[in-house]
Amino acid sequence: MAEEAVGKAYSQVEKDVMVSLEDVIDPELGIDMVNLGLIYDVTVKDHHCVVTMTLTTIGCPLGSLLANQITQAVTSVDGVATCDIELVWEPAWNPSMMSRFAKVALGIHG
Template sequence: MSEQPTSWSVEEQERIIQNIMAALEQVIDPELGIDIVNLGLVYGVDLFEGGHCVINMTLTTMGCPLADVITEEVMNALKPISKIETSEVKLVWYPAWDTSKMSRYARIALGIRQ
């Protein structure tokens, strides 16, 4: 697939990315019970011509046994978003995830003090 930057306006891209992030907040890490956005697992969202979306994300540990479950939930969360025709999840391991990437909400919910 030839991945070209979209021809959407900056405002429209921002709106779509906000919708994507809101949808990803509904994807809960099954082990921690916190959504993947507040856990800081989503590193980036790329939009391409034709409505292709790539989610760059990581997991709390390499070799996470629930990687397939989380990836499938991410794909399902993106389905209802208008303008997104196809999507993929790219798991990345750099930078390595640590608790500093978590939101204040997630740290409080998990009792982590930093």
């Protein structure tokens, strides 16, 4: 997650959003956005969610598809009515941001 999110305590609805985002699979890699480390932060206030995220590459052709899936996943959570996605490029994503699960699934060791 982004530096500003490190150590942030999530509310229950924000935790529920993160769980829901685990259902959004990157079609190229076959791993969910959360375990890939692409979701940097989630904030919910007044039934509105802002998802701060990145993509594996700036020119990723799946950005629109993923945005639609993310919005659907987020707004399916009780307590969330609307969603905005803040796409950021800093910090730049790299494979070290992936969870152990994602690394094992992709055959990345070390």
